[in-house]
Amino acid sequence: MNKEINVLFLDDEENILFALSRLLMEESYGIIKTTDPDEAMALIEKHPIKVVVSDQRMPKISGIDFLKNVKQKYPDKMRILLSGYVDFVTAEEAINFGEVYRFLIKPWKTPYLKASIQHAIEQYDLVGSHRALYDASLKKTAELEELNKKLQGMYEIQRSFTSTVSHELRTPLASIKMAIDLVMGGTAGGLNEQQIKFLMKAKDNVDRLNRLINDILDLTKLEAGRMPLKLQMANIHDVIMEVVEIQGAVLKERGIYLKTEFAENVPLVSFDKDRMIQVFSNLITNALKFTDKGGVTIVTVFEEDKSRIKVAVRDTGVGIQPEDLSKLFQKFQQLGDASERKTGGTGLGLAICKEIVIRHGGEIWIESVYGEGSSFNFTIPVVKKTEENV
Ligand SMILES: Nc1ncnc2c1ncn2[C@@H]1O[C@H](COP(=O)(O)OP(=O)(O)O)[C@@H](O)[C@H]1O
Numbered sequence: 001m002n003k004e005i006n007v008l009f010l011d012d013e014e015n016i017l018f019a020l021s022r023l024l025m026e027e028s029y030g031i032i033k034t035t036d037p038d039e040a041m042a043l044i045e046k047h048p049i050k051v052v053v054s055d056q057r058m059p060k061i062s063g064i065d066f067l068k069n070v071k072q073k074y075p076d077k078m079r080i081l082l083s084g085y086v087d088f089v090t091a092e093e094a095i096n097f098g099e100v101y102r103f104l105i106k107p108w109k110t111p112y113l114k115a116s117i118q119h120a121i122e123q124y125d126l127v128g129s130h131r132a133l134y135d136a137s138l139k140k141t142a143e144l145e146e147l148n149k150k151l152q153g154m155y156e157i158q159r160s161f162t163s164t165v166s167h168e169l170r171t172p173l174a175s176i177k178m179a180i181d182l183v184m185g186g187t188a189g190g191l192n193e194q195q196i197k198f199l200m201k202a203k204d205n206v207d208r209l210n211r212l213i214n215d216i217l218d219l220t221k222l223e224a225g226r227m228p229l230k231l232q233m234a235n236i237h238d239v240i241m242e243v244v245e246i247q248g249a250v251l252k253e254r255g256i257y258l259k260t261e262f263a264e265n266v267p268l269v270s271f272d273k274d275r276m277i278q279v280f281s282n283l284i285t286n287a288l289k290f291t292d293k294g295g296v297t298i299v300t301v302f303e304e305d306k307s308r309i310k311v312a313v314r315d316t317g318v319g320i321q322p323e324d325l326s327k328l329f330q331k332f333q334q335l336g337d338a339s340e341r342k343t344g345g346t347g348l349g350l351a352i353c354k355e356i357v358i359r360h361g362g363e364i365w366i367e368s369v370y371g372e373g374s375s376f377n378f379t380i381p382v383v384k385k386t387e388e389n390v
């Protein structure tokens with residue numbers, strides 16, 4: 001059987017080399033021997049050597065110096081010194097400075113010799129496999145980084161594509177809307193009831209498309225951090241009242257209430273008014289949309305210990321099943337069958353709310369009991385800043 005040559009012996013005495021190779025003939029590794037240190041170096045280069053065993057006293061170079069050279073050139077080879085005379089200082093130094101792995105005394109005790117070489121081989125293999133693992137993980141990390149960069153690039157392209165397309169859709173849509181308005185206004189002659197009905201439907205859908213485009217543009221900008229907040233110190237109640245008044249007007253015939261429960265001690269906070277109106281509009285529209293009896297209450301609380309205002313938009317509507325809660329802040333998520341969906345929604349509202357709240361440094365979450373109602377809650381931190389572009 002051809003054994004792989006894993007062990008090299010260097011000794012200036014041929015008979016020692018001979019004795020050693022006879023002794024280790026039966027081992028699982030192959031050995032190679034030489035009396036010349038230069039040749040030894042060449043052999044290490046040539047064979048898959050794992051362990052180098054060297055004599056100490058040789059004419060050309062001392063064993064320790066030779067092993068130092070080996071260490072410098074092949075740091076992972078295991079090195080064993082085999083010395084005929086006991087020099088404790090040399091041995092101590094060699095071992096403690098890591099020049100050699102084991103120190104054996106001549107005449108050697110065969111079990112020690114065998115065990116030392118065996119351990120050295122195992123150690124070599126262990127280090128090798130660790131290194132291979134490490135190298136593999138470095139390679140994987142590099143691959144992942146590369147992939148990540150690619151994805152980032154693709155994401156950027158998709159983002160700019162989305163925003164360009166959305167912009168481009170606006171102009172033709174505006175002209176469609178104008179044409180519909182003109183026809184409905186009688187500019188092109190009188191219309192019968194059915195024609196008006198069809199045109200109304202067209203108009204509704206144009207409005208819906210417009211909302212969708214605006215939502216997509218907003219969300220793309222928010223996600224890309226390209227929507228600077230115009231922060232100002234103001235009373236959050238004023239913003240809520242603005243939205244409540246608008247929504248209240250359309251509510252009349254539905255027989256449900258829309259009311260507020262404001263805390264009295266709520267301080268002024270820093271926020272972007274237009275964006276906050278967007279949040280409240282969506283939360284309140286949603287709440288009203290999914291409530292058939294009872295109504296909607298907007299509650300504010302000043303959580304002084306946490307330096308934040310907590311706002312809750314509560315409804316007594318359909319509620320949300322626990323397994324659906326986490327889906328709601330994702331884009332284009334609308335619950336229920338398509339046929340059940342109330343018209344007008346885009347499924348982007350809550351995703352936009354979440355981005356806006358987070359950009360303000362707040363948190364947003366939902367509590368809901370299916371069949372009883374939901375509470376959409378978020379916080380606005382109370383900070384002393386007056387203006388900032390984030
Ligand atoms: N107050 C609520 N009660 C029950 N379900 C709600 C409520 N608010 C939102 N939802 C659910 O979350 C979905 C996503 O809401 P949103 O992101 O605002 O999109 P949209 O209003 O355009 O459908 C809604 O379609 C609905 O299924």
Ligand SMILES: [Mg+2]
Nearest residue numbers: 282286349350
């Ligand atoms: Mg909505």
